[in-house]
Amino acid sequence: MLTAELTISNAAGISSIIALWMFVISSVFSRARIVISRLALATLTLSFLCVSAAIIVRAVDAARFPIANLYESLLLFAWGILASYLVLNYVYKLPELGWLAALTVSSVFLCASWLPASQHEISPLMPALVSNWRTIHVPPLIVSYALLLIAGLVAIVHLWTSQHRKTALSCILVVAISLLSFGLGTLKNVPLSWVQVLFWGGTAVSLALIGIAVHAETSIVAPAHPASELYDQISQRCITVAFPLLTFGIITGALWANHAWGAYWSWDPKESMSLVTWLSYATYLHLRAQKDYRDDVMSVVAVIGLIVTLLTYLGFNFLGFGGLHSYGQIT
Amino acid sequence: MGLHGSQPNTLANLGWDIMSALASLKLTCVLLVALALLTLAGAWIPQASETDQTTLLLKFGTEGYALLSMLGLTDVFHSAVFLTITAALLVNLIACTSVRMVPRLTARINQCDFLDELAIKQLPVSQVIKVLSSTAELQSHMLSTMTQRGFKCKNSGNSFIFEKGRLGLLAAPMTHIGLLVLLLGVCTTALGGYRGNVFLTPGQSIAFPPDNSTKPRVGKMPAWSLHLDSTYKETYTSGEPKQWYSTLTLLDKSTKKLAHDTIWVNHPMNFHGVEFYQSDWSVRSVRLTLAGESQNIPVKDMGGESMGVLPLLPDVLLIVALHNPQDPARLYLKQQDSTMPRKFATLASGQTFQLGKLKITYEGATVVTGIQYKYDPGLPIIYTSFLFLMLGAMFVATPHLMLYANITASTANSSSLTLGHLSGKFRGLLNKEINRLETELTRSTEVTRC
Known part of the structure; x- marks a missing residue:
């Protein structure tokens, strides 16, 4: 059964990579663009079906909902990204953003496949995780992380298409530094202190660059790119849908903690980080409520939210945070 | 006379100015960011409550530790800065709710703010559509189109308000009420609650709750005793722990049995609001x-x-x-x-x-089981606040769309439709609705966009 699940999840990963290449090819061959991008979308849908099947097979094999370690949560994360993109594509008709979804999801599959073999095995649950609350608390959070990731990435695309190129490049730099830090954090021969210096230092420098770029590009009036405003709208819609899911996840986490440990809030690092994420997006929504908000600033806030989300979800395990949620760490 | 007459008015104005300044959305954003940064510091730096001084010294060195201690970053969540920012956010939340939210919500619910052509043109987003049809025809087309799009319509003469997603209006008030109720719950817990840990070996009894708290509290403590009948660990075939179990009996002063249950992680025992959790086992x-x-x-x-x-x-x-x-x-x-x-x-x-x-x-072997006990009178209030917060967050996903419209007759056979909105939050969606309306009107009439 485990072999079947691995085969299906590998098929999901491979089809997402094929979809990525097809989206890239569709942008090169303008004549066959529509046909190729439709094929790419079909391949991405196949990837979604495969990852759904992999989750179901693993659930049957483990006789529980498969959310107990990083590998299982990454499978659900990939499912969330694919489901979100397919829904967004259905509503907004966005084949031009297919490459972004395919790139993101194939990176998630690669990350999952690089995890140690112990992560791929079905391991018994530790006592604190033996609860139905696990099924209620974790999936909404993972799906909200997927939506927030898409929101942040689409915000970068919005910056790029609205001619805020310097700001977009600075945002790409901050995302790249975060991902590089998390990647280095998985390597045993790289000291954790170096990884932390890279993450915090790199993020601080990138944020300063973003600030300078936003200031320098204040006067830019975006030329009429047909989809630019739509990207801003999509980023916002993703956040407004993810925010209730995030809130639900945090609240059910508090209810579970009270049920298991007798305290609904312990200022555990993961709890604190989820609060930081919630506060970041609360700031986004408050900024958005102001009548004179600027699209580019909103996109930058969405990207900062993306960094915070990644830090809460992945960085927590790779940058040496401790606490009650450390079962997500790679051992 | 003048002095006596103007003093209260000036004071009232000053009070209003202060409230308006405190209700600033920009201030909210600054405080939210500050709170997020401090919480981030608290998540990254091991806190005094969860680690010992030696670990912090090893991680940050003597000078680093001294600096962090001086800045209050080794106990962020109890530091003066954190509490001050939280208090400031609370004041901002109250001011924002009373000064901005309540009047706006009342106006929106009453829908008394119909706008004329000139007023709509002064909105952040406005558009004029010239139509070669009479005002009656235009009104009919517009109403049928907007109703099909799910909008509710109200009008006063030639001024219209189209609205949908009214639940979205409740997002911010619900969330704000949730946060205030949460604070009330936390205060109730702090005043009347108690918690602690006891360690028991099988057959051992302990006076419960142990009277070792110096914290002042409201209400009487029960005088019970807690007896551990038995305890054991269940393991997987791999040898890893699967669950820890403890069978407890709660007795009153006269050793009358009050409660008896086996607890494990995720399965506490509850007696009259006091809960007993399996927290440790060794x-x-x-x-x-x-x-x-x-x-x-x-x-x-x-x-x-x-x-x-x-x-x-x-x-x-x-x-x-x-x-x-x-x-x-x-x-x-x-x-x-x-x-x-x-x-x-x-x-x-x-x-x-x-x-x-x-x-x-x-x-x-002698085993010892760790039992955490807790009495939390604020819990029902806190759970109510969770409900409010959840509802508030759900309504965030429901966009409240409101369009103002005004029809004026240009000539006998032509009219102009002025449309506008003031939403920053859902600007894209509203612009889309305006474009859709224009497209629909194009189909049925001749349109010139201004």
Whole structure:
């Protein structure tokens, strides 16, 4: 059964990579663009079906909902990204953003496949995780992380298409530094202190660059790119849908903690980080409520939210945070 | 007279100015960011409540630790800065709710703010559509289109308000109420609640709750006693712990049984609002009889094994190891000059081994279970706040769309439709609705966009 699940999840990963290449090819061959991008979308849908099947097979094999370690949560994360993109594509008709979804999801599959073999095995649950609350608390959070990731990435695309190129490049730099830090954090021969210096230092420098770029590009009036405003709208819609899911996840986490440990809030690092994420997006929504908000600033806030989300979800395990949620760490 | 007459008015104006300044959305954003940054620091830097000073010194060095302590970053969530920002956010939240939200919500619910053509043109987003049809025809087309799009329409003469997603209006008030109720719940917990941990061995009773709290509180503490009947660990076939169980009996002063239940992680016992949680479980010691003398050897968990050491001779150590308390104990001897201990016996409880002239009997292991108790009178209030917060967050996903429209007759056969909105939050969606309306009107009439 485990072999079947691995085969299906590998098929999901491979089809997402094929979809990525097809989206890239569709942008090169303008004549066959529509046909190729439709094929790419079909391949991405196949990837979604495969990852759904992999989750179901693993659930049957483990006789529980498969959310107990990083590998299982990454499978659900990939499912969330694919489901979100397919829904967004259905509503907004966005084949031009297919490459972004395919790139993101194939990176998630690669990350999952690089995890140690112990992560791929079905391991018994530790006592604190033996609860139905696990099924209620974790999936909404993972799906909200997927939506927030898409929101942040689409915000970068919005910056790029609205001619805020310097700001977009600075945002790409901050995302790249975060991902590089998390990647280095998985390597045993790289000291954790170096990884932390890279993450915090790199993020601080990138944020300063973003600030300078936003200031320098204040006067830019975006030329009429047909989809630019739509990207801003999509980023916002993703956040407004993810925010209730995030809130639900945090609240059910508090209810579970009270049920298991007798305290609904312990200022555990993961709890604190989820609060930081919630506060970041609360700031986004408050900024958005102001009548004179600027699209580019909103996109930058969405990207900062993306960094915070990644830090809460992945960085927590790779940058040496401790606490009650450390079962997500790679051992 | 003038002075007496103007003083209260000036004071009222000053009060209003202060409230308006405190209700600033920009201030909210600044405070939210500050709180997020401090929480981030608290998540990254191990906090004094969860670690010891040595760990912090090892991680940050003497100077780094001194600097962090000076800045209050080793106990962020109890620091003056954190509490001040939280309090400021609370004041901002109250001011924002009363000064901005309530009047706006009332106006929106009453829908008394119909706008004329000129007023709509002054909105942040406005558009004029010229139509070659009479005002009556235009009104009819517009109403049917907007109704099909799910909008509710109200009008006063030629001024219209189209609205949908009214639940979205409740997002911010619900969330704000949720946060205020949460604060009330936390205060109730702080005033009337208590919590703590007790450690019990099987057969042991303890006066409950132990009177060791110096914190002032409201309400009487019960006078009960807690008895541990039995406790055990369940393991997977791989040897990893699956669950810890403790059977507890709660007794009153006259030893009358009040409650009796077996608890485990995720399954607490509740009696009159006091809850008992399985919070810890370990083997505390192993009992051996050596040459007729009883010995209690403390053990420590080392890689899933409980291990204890007893010096037998100046250069010989007796090591006892066991995986589970009910398992046989493995006995080893280790000489000072040897690197590896040598196993010499495996004894089940009650079994004896003759080591030369020394008779060793394994009497069994003593386990200790950690029980956390808690009385939280604020919990129902906190759960109510969670409901409000959840509803508030759900309504965030429901966009409240409101369009203002005004129809004016240009000539006998042409009219102009002025449309506008003031939403920053859902600007894209509203612009889309305006474009859709324009497209629909194009189909049925001749349109000129301005």
